[in-house]
Amino acid sequence: MRDSKILITGVTGQVAAPVARALAAGNEVWGVARFANPDARADWAGDHIVSIQEWCAYLGALIGREPVFIEGAPALRGNPDDLTRLHELIDSGTTVDWRDGMRRMVAKFHPEFVSN
Numbered sequence: 001m002r003d004s005k006i007l008i009t010g011v012t013g014q015v016a017a018p019v020a021r022a023l024a025a026g027n028e029v030w031g032v033a034r035f036a037n038p039d040a041r042a043d044w045a046g047d048h049i050v051s052i053q054e055w056c057a058y059l060g061a062l063i064g065r066e067p068v069f070i071e072g073a074p075a076l077r078g079n080p081d082d083l084t085r086l087h088e089l090i091d092s093g094t095t096v097d098w099r100d101g102m103r104r105m106v107a108k109f110h111p112e113f114v115s116n
Helices: 016-024 052-063 084-090 098-109
Strands: 005-009 028-032
Touching: 005 016, 016 028, 016 098, 052 098
Parallel strands: 005 028
Antiparallel strands: none
């Protein structure tokens, strides 16, 4: 992907930060932070509502590992399920399916796990 304007949410997070760095070469990358305060937080998601468990299961399938989930107080909260704010900012839907984005991330940082 080159010469694109890309919006990344949670840009300082463990998942989004390396994605933002990889995409920054050759693209205009915009980052938006999430806030712990629900009143200050915009709901962000791609065009497909995907749970953290689905992300992990897909990534696990790519690398040949099955994720184990332990839920508790320090666990990440679920993803937002309202796309209104996202669509207000980008004027259209997303153009990359979440699976393709995850596969590209793995291919960039661990190409040994992904076959073309």
